[in-house]
Amino acid sequence: MTETTAAPELAGLTPRDRLYLAGEYVDGRAGRTEAITSPVTGAEIARVALPERADLDAAVAAARAAQVQWRRLGVWQRAAICHRVGDLLAGRVEELARLLTLEQGKPLAESRADLEEAAQLFHLHAEDAVRLHGETLPSNDQHKRMWTFYQGVGTWAIVIPWNFPVLMFAEFAAPGLATGNALVVKPPTHTSLTLLTAVEVLREAGVPDGLVSVLPGGGEFGADLVSHPGIDAIGFIGSSATAERIVSTAGLKRSIIEASGNGPVIVLADADVEAAARAAVQGAYYNAGQVCCATGRVLVHSAVRADFVAAAAQAATEVVLGDPFDPRTNLGPLNNRATAQKVDQHLDQARELGFEFVVGGGRREGFPTDLYYDFTLVDGVTPQSLLSSAETFGPVVPVVSADSDERLLELANDDALGLQAAVFTRDMGKAYWFVENVRTGQVVVNDSNGFWDINMPFGGAGGSRTGWGRIGGRHTLLDMSDLRTGVLHLP
Missing domain, CATH: 3.40.605.10 (Aldehyde Dehydrogenase; Chain A, domain 1)
Known part of the structure; x- marks a missing residue:
């Protein structure tokens, strides 16, 4: 214990x-x-x-x-x-x-x-x-x-x-x-x-x-x-x-x-892949992923998918699950059983569908409660799965790949929720294109999807189930x- x-x-x-x-x-x-x-x-x-x-x-x-x-x-x-x-x-x-x-x-x-x-x-x-x-x-x-x-x-x-x-x-x-x-x-x-x-x-x-x-x-x-x-x-x-x-x-x-949000982190072929991976990992373990603008899903260009997954696995070595009163800990327990059960459900389906669990994959034993969840990285996720189509609300990074920017945008917008997205690219023209065309209330360029500022107008996009104001x-x-x-x- x-x-x-x-x-x-x-x-x-x-x-x-x-x-x-x-x-x-x-x-x-x-x-x-x-x-x-x-x-x-x-x-x-x-x-x-x-x-x-x-x-x-x-x-x-x-x-x-x-x-x-x-x-x-x-x-x-x-x-x-x-x-x-x-x-x-x-x-x-x-x-x-x-x-x-x-x-x-x-x-x-x-x-x-x-x-x-x-x-x-x-x-x-x-x-x-x-x-x-x-x-x-x-x-x-x-x-x-x-x-x-x-x-x-x-x-x-x-x-x-x-x-x-x-x-x-x-x-x-x-x-x-x-x-x-x-x-x-x-x-x-x-x-x-x-x-x-x-x-x-x-x-x-x-x-x-x-x-x-x-x-x-x-x-x-x-x-x-x-x-x-x-x-x-x-x-x-x-x-x-x-x-x-x-x-x-x-x-x-x-x-x-x-x-709710199911914020996509969109990683283009010209992105700084290591920066994108660090941001995606941070956005998934902050508050154990229990954030409306967490890394809900990563939509990565197929040309850099393998590099992104490797970089995310490396970034995940910095995650320390443990007692949240310990200053070394940056990932504490989930807050409640209902949330933990939802994460279980999403990961159980991922196993049934044959997705690759690169890091983690379940609850960690040996703690005072069963709410301590390992940081989890899953590759080969399909758009229709629960990990991609629903808000998981846990420390999980699901990776979905596509062969074109147009398909990445289509996947980003193929979701009922529209709170916040992030896009990683070195091309500012592409950045503007995604900012104007992703159906979310906010789009963050080259930083975590979890970015928020107290002076930032934050809320959902029209046409989504994320609200108004x-x-x-x-x-x-x-x-x-x-x-x-x-x-x-x-x-």
Whole structure:
């Protein structure tokens, strides 16, 4: 049995396991709880409180009441509070990172980066908000004066996934608060402790009680949240299947939807093959591949397929699976059994179809849980297989080859998901051609498909099942605001 260092790493930290409702930590009205088990150690960390409909009603009522006054507060005053949230969050990165690693499983260095980025988002959007201005419009009526301005939409239901629970909260909360909105947030129960603990900083920073609530819950509670008559808009990050259920339930409510990706990494015949291989491997082991813009599949020109596979196998020697609290580890366990079972299913089919397992291929024994998965490189993958056609969400690099750039583009677009792609080439003309013709919201040239920047408008392409709206930079503020128009009649 491999030992872990998780338990001593949490010395002195008391995780919050009660509902954060209208600025206070409270038990759920029904008194129900659910165990949170660490994927790192297999031990129960805590029992988190679960909400019922009465808790949701109270949170929504408090949010709507607080939002009226918050919207009327000056934007500079809101920005100052958001800056304080960022400062306070930055001051707690180390302790929160240890908790995040314990409940999510990602290496400690990645947890630190998540929390540092979450703090930066509150600073970024505070600055964006004070520069979000309208314009004066000319009218064909000489007696009219027209102008535009922005106001917060109202009360948002925010539904976030388990892979980046604090960072993805900040991706909505920072622009939402800066533009005058209120939020009722639903994280998954099994990765809710870090967020419940982190939001302690809101009250200290001056965020009014009631403006933000955090209520962990499952599918039925999520449906109640998005359909609640007091919810004006919905922000969601997660799977396409869940996104479709949310949209069908929510109807005409405003929404920002960022759903699944199966991002192709496209490697052309003239590419720097070693750089492409390193980027593809990194994009598959970061957060154990549990990222919407992970290396979903590699589409490589047949002329360099063998070279790419050899280079990827070499790059894979740098992957260290192990205890995520160990600084040498860059691949921790998968977060949950459902994800591990999906990876199993995809790899079982790959074996049945006779694909070549170059590196890895299954779960590693000898760890405290069975969620530790070897980094895996599979060659000879066909486009119709699960490894290519579905989002695996694990540390796997499937290699599909084709004989022409046109066929590579066809394979890239032969997918229902359209989030982010990468293309490797030394020819900038080809780079532009792929950027303009790959049906994804973003195309990264000569870097990992997992590239993301907090100022980058990130989201799905039209015509795909990946959603709409943008996470990142000024674009999220625009999506979380109403553009209003004033018309004044002059005598």
